[in-house]
Amino acid sequence: MSNTILVGAQWGDEGKGKIIDFLTEEADIVVRSQGGNNAGHTVIVGGTKYVLHLIPSGILRPQKMCVIGNGVVIDPVAVAKEIEGLRAAKIKVTKENLMISECAHLVLPYHRALDEQRERKKGKGKIGTTKRGIGPAYGDKAARVGLRMADLLQPELFTAKLKQRMAENNAVLKALGAAPLNVKQVTAAYLEAGKALAPFVGNTVVFLHEALKAGREMLFEGAQGTFLDIDHGTYPYVTSSNTTAGGACTGSGVPPHRMDRVLGVMKAYTTRVGEGPFPTENEELSRMLHGMGREFGATTGRARRCGWFDAVAVRYAGMINGIDEIAVTNLDGLDGLESIKVCTHYKLGKKTLEVPPSDFLQLEKCQPVYEVLPGWERPTHEAKKFADLPKRAQEYLRRIADLSGAKLRIASVGPNRDQTIVL
Numbered sequence: 001m002s003n004t005i006l007v008g009a010q011w012g013d014e015g016k017g018k019i020i021d022f023l024t025e026e027a028d029i030v031v032r033s034q035g036g037n038n039a040g041h042t043v044i045v046g047g048t049k050y051v052l053h054l055i056p057s058g059i060l061r062p063q064k065m066c067v068i069g070n071g072v073v074i075d076p077v078a079v080a081k082e083i084e085g086l087r088a089a090k091i092k093v094t095k096e097n098l099m100i101s102e103c104a105h106l107v108l109p110y111h112r113a114l115d116e117q118r119e120r121k122k123g124k125g126k127i128g129t130t131k132r133g134i135g136p137a138y139g140d141k142a143a144r145v146g147l148r149m150a151d152l153l154q155p156e157l158f159t160a161k162l163k164q165r166m167a168e169n170n171a172v173l174k175a176l177g178a179a180p181l182n183v184k185q186v187t188a189a190y191l192e193a194g195k196a197l198a199p200f201v202g203n204t205v206v207f208l209h210e211a212l213k214a215g216r217e218m219l220f221e222g223a224q225g226t227f228l229d230i231d232h233g234t235y236p237y238v239t240s241s242n243t244t245a246g247g248a249c250t251g252s253g254v255p256p257h258r259m260d261r262v263l264g265v266m267k268a269y270t271t272r273v274g275e276g277p278f279p280t281e282n283e284e285l286s287r288m289l290h291g292m293g294r295e296f297g298a299t300t301g302r303a304r305r306c307g308w309f310d311a312v313a314v315r316y317a318g319m320i321n322g323i324d325e326i327a328v329t330n331l332d333g334l335d336g337l338e339s340i341k342v343c344t345h346y347k348l349g350k351k352t353l354e355v356p357p358s359d360f361l362q363l364e365k366c367q368p369v370y371e372v373l374p375g376w377e378r379p380t381h382e383a384k385k386f387a388d389l390p391k392r393a394q395e396y397l398r399r400i401a402d403l404s405g406a407k408l409r410i411a412s413v414g415p416n417r418d419q420t421i422v423l
C-alpha cells in the first residue's frame, strides 16, 4: 500500500474505523492528524467491539505503529483512560506501538466547561457538539494561548501556565453563570495523566520522516467528515479542525508530495449527528435504521439523523479532498428497501445546483432532486466478492461511484473485517 489519506466524505461516522482497521493490514504506521476525542471509531474484531476516540484504530493490530500527530487536540486524562481500557481488553499499548506529538494541544476542563456553556447559551441555535471541549481548545491554539503536550511534561512550567489560564477562564465561566474550576484539582489530575503519557511523547515529525526514508507505508486516519471541516463544511455547524485531506499534512508534518492516494469513505446512505443543514434527511429512513438498532453515535450515544445518499455533497468532497477511490460502507443497511433514492442535484428556487452552496442558510433551502433506483430486497451481509452481491446492489454501487466521480475500491456489507469486498 502507498501512503494513503483516508477521509470521511460526508458528515462523519462513515465507517472510517472499520475501513482503517481493514487497510492497516497492509500499512506500517497509522497516523491521526486532527480532531480529538469527539471522534468515535468503531472496530469489531473477533466479535469484540472497540470504540476508539483518540488512539488510532491501527492499535488493534499489534505489529503496527500508531502516531497521534501535532494537529490533534488531546485530553490527557481521557487518553490515559482510553489506554487503560485497551490494556484491560488485552490490547498492547506501549511506546513501541504508540507515539504522541509533543506539539499536540491539550484539551483542559475549562474547554469542556466553555463548550457546554456556549451550547447552553445558544439554546435552539446550538451546534450540537460532543461537549468534549474541541472548539475552545482549537480556539486557544489559534489565539496562541494553548498548552501543549510538551508543557505537560514540565510540571513547574505547566503548573504556572495552567494557573494563569485558569484565572482567565474561571472569570469567563463565572460570567457565563457557571461554577469556576478548582485549580489544584485540575493541576493534580493533569500532572498524573502527564506521568502516564510521558513515555509516548516525542517529536512525531522526525519519527515520521525517518519512517518515510525507510520506505514504511502510512495510513492517515481521518476523523469527522468533509462537511464538518472548519473551512469547507456547513459552517458554523462544523467541528474546529480541517477534517479534509490537507489536514493530514498540516496535522502530521508529512508533506503533500509524499501522499500517494486519497480514499474517501462514505455510507451507502447519509447520516449526521448534531444540528445543521442536511438536504436529504428522511424521517422514514431514520426510523427504519434506528429500528434495526443502527445509527446511534459511538461517542455520545445520540441517535444519528439519516437520509438518502447525497451525490452533490460527495462530489464536492471529491473536489476538496482529491478523492481517487471510495469505500462504500453499510450497504446492508438498505437491504430491505423496495426502492432507493439518490440525490443527484439540488434545486434552489429556479436554479439547479451541482455543488452545495457555501452558506448554510442557502443549503437549508435546497431541495434535493432524486433519482430512484430499484432495491435488491435481499441480504448482502454474506457477500465476499462483488459478484456475490445481488445485481441491483451492484448497480446501485456503480451508480453512486459514477455520481461521486471516483473509483469504487471497497464495499462493506457488515461491521466485521470479513464483511469487506475489495474490487
Ligand code: GDP
Pocket (backbone or CB within 6 Å): 008, 012, 013, 014, 015, 016, 017, 018, 039, 040, 041, 042, 043, 044, 297, 298, 329, 330, 331, 332, 333, 412, 413, 414, 415
Ligand atoms: P467512524 O466514526 O467513521 O469510524 O464510524 P462509526 O464507528 O462512528 O460509525 C459507523 C458504524 O457503522 C459503526 O457502528 C460500525 O461498526 C458500523 N459499520 C461500518 N461498516 C459497516 C457495514 O458495512 N455494515 C454495517 N452493518 N455496519 C457497519
Ligand code: IMO
Pocket (backbone or CB within 6 Å): 008, 011, 012, 013, 014, 038, 039, 040, 041, 127, 128, 129, 130, 131, 132, 133, 134, 135, 222, 223, 224, 225, 228, 237, 238, 239, 240, 273, 274, 275, 298
Ligand atoms: P467521527 O470521527 C460525527 C459533530 C458533532 C457536532 C459538530 C461539532 O466519529 O466521524 P465538536 O464536538 O467537534 O465541536 O462538534 O461535529 N461531530 C461528529 N459527528 N462523527 C464525528 O467523528 C464527529 N465529531 C464531531 O456532533 O455536530
Ligand code: MG
Pocket (backbone or CB within 6 Å): 012, 013, 014, 039, 040, 041, 042, 298, 299
Ligand atoms: Mg464515529
